[in-house]
Amino acid sequence: MKPVKKMSLGELAAFVCTQLRNHGIKAVLSGGGCVAIYTDSRYQSFDLDFIENVPTERRRIKEVLLEIGFIEKDRYFKHPGTDFIIEFPAGPLAVGGEPVREIEEIVFPTGRLELLSPTDCVKDRLAAFYHWNDRQCLEQALLVAEAKKIDVKEIRRWSAAEEKSVDFEAIRGRLMKAARKRNGS
Amino acid sequence: MLEPLLGSKNRERILLYLRIRKEGYAREISRFFRTDLAPVQKQLERLENGGVLYSRSAGRTRLYGLNPRYPFLGDLRSLLDKALTFYPPEEREKLTMTRTRPRRKGKPL
Numbered sequence: 001m002k003p004v005k006k007m008s009l010g011e012l013a014a015f016v017c018t019q020l021r022n023h024g025i026k027a028v029l030s031g032g033g034c035v036a037i038y039t040d041s042r043y044q045s046f047d048l049d050f051i052e053n054v055p056t057e058r059r060r061i062k063e064v065l066l067e068i069g070f071i072e073k074d075r076y077f078k079h080p081g082t083d084f085i086i087e088f089p090a091g092p093l094a095v096g097g098e099p100v101r102e103i104e105e106i107v108f109p110t111g112r113l114e115l116l117s118p119t120d121c122v123k124d125r126l127a128a129f130y131h132w133n134d135r136q137c138l139e140q141a142l143l144v145a146e147a148k149k150i151d152v153k154e155i156r157r158w159s160a161a162e163e164k165s166v167d168f169e170a171i172r173g174r175l176m177k178a179a180r181k182r183n184g185s
Numbered sequence: 186m187l188e189p190l191l192g193s194k195n196r197e198r199i200l201l202y203l204r205i206r207k208e209g210y211a212r213e214i215s216r217f218f219r220t221d222l223a224p225v226q227k228q229l230e231r232l233e234n235g236g237v238l239y240s241r242s243a244g245r246t247r248l249y250g251l252n253p254r255y256p257f258l259g260d261l262r263s264l265l266d267k268a269l270t271f272y273p274p275e276e277r278e279k280l281t282m283t284r285t286r287p288r289r290k291g292k293p294l
Contacts, residue, residue, distance in 0.1 A: 075234070090236035094256040131253040 002110060004069060005081030010037045011110040012084055013048050015068070018111030023064045026053040028093055029115035030124060035140045037106070038118055038148045043140050048086045051093045061088060063140055095123040096162045118148035122175075123158050129171075130164045138171060145178035152179060186268050195220065195228045196266075200251075203238070204265040205280045208250040223226075237261070 007015060011052070013029050020027050029037075062072050068106060069075040070086060070089050073129035077086040093100045104117040128137035144150065152175060159168035187197045198218045215225040217231055229249050232238040239252040251258060269277060 090234065092256060095261060096254065099256070099257050127254055 004079050007082070007110060009033060009041070009045065009048070009084060010106070010113065011108045012082065013037070013115070014106070014108035014111040014113035016048065016050070016065070016070075016086060017113045019068050020050070020061070020064060020129050021112075021114075023060075025056050025061065025064060026184055027051065027088070027114075028053065028100070029087075029113060030093070032119040032140065034116050035125065035144055037113075037115065038121060039143045042147070043143050046084050048084055049089050050086065051089060051091050053093055055091060058088075095120050096127045096158065098158065098161065113147065119151045119154055119161075122150050122155055126155070126159070126164075126171075127162070128169075130159070130162060142174060143177055144180045146181050149182070150179060153175060186271055187264070195224050198226055199225065199232065200237075200261070200265055201251075201269060201280065202260060203249060203251050204269070205287075206283075208248045210246045210248050215227060233272065 002011065005014065013033055017027060017029065028049035029048060030051050031047060031049035031123060032043065033048045035043045036045040043097070065072075065077050065086065067079070068079075070079045075087065100120055102117050102120070103114050106113045107113065117123075122141045125137040125144070126142035128134045129141065152172075155175070156165075156168055156172070159165055187200075188194050191197050193202070195218075198220070199214055202214050202217065210221060211226045214229075215222045218225075229238065229240070233240050233249065236252055237255050238249045238254075239254075240249045242248070242249050251261070255261070259288055269280075272280075
């Protein structure tokens with residue numbers, strides 16, 4: 001097994017996710033870490049945000065992560081050999097007001113990672129753009145749309161459910177353009 | 186009113202305050218309810234860690250509000266609105282009827 005200090009973000013996320021799963025803790029990668037994985041690090045992130053499907057006692061997570069060298073500091077887990085940090089933001093696993101229904105899996109040499117699908121990853125970034133007017137998150141959503149197949153119709157439906165149809169229409173052209181770029185047209 | 190459900194009187198106060206006023210800071214909330222600052226700060230922090238509230242800094246003040254990305258926000262708002270209807274009218278009025286429009290610096294009363 002590759003040492004933690006040599007692992008890429010994806011490899012480390014898969015390693016942590018597998019370690020947690022092996023101890024009965026089901027956690028899904030969300031946030032900027034998914035963007036980094038889907039865009040082959042065109043967007044760089046050092047945060048691994050795992051959301052637990054079913055809440056687990058903090059003490060239990062602490063024990064499991066300690067086995068692979070991660071130590072809790074404030075609300076984060078750090079490892080002396082890597083700059084990546086692990087966090088467990090409060091659940092539930094959701095994009096905006098809706099639960100996440102489909103979870104993507106990617107197998108790395110270090111383990112099996114469960115993470116948001118590209119479409120949900122775009123929704124997650126757009127939620128930050130819609131609610132906080134965070135333009136960096138909009139750019140991240142566009143990078144994912146360029147790199148992976150996404151369901152624009154579904155994102156439009158979800159935006160309407162979030163009462164953000166007007167905001168969606170304002171960025172729809174850019175999202176479609178990014179998706180077309182992926183297809184090479 | 187919602188204390189048995191929320192587990193703390195201050196938590197109920199904070200949520201009601203932020204439902205009506207949209208944003209607020211710890212000292213302002215504690216002054217409004219004439220309660221100690223520390224427990225209010227503690228509950229604000231807990232609610233933020235739980236994703237129920239967001240916070241942002243404005244100068245040297247940390248402002249809190251209901252997190253628009255909280256998945257149960259709609260239901261929470263409904264619950265708070267319902268709870269508010271059970272509050273005595275004078276309490277409700279105190280929460281809602283406060284000047285929020287701008288006032289130019291130095292303007293005489």
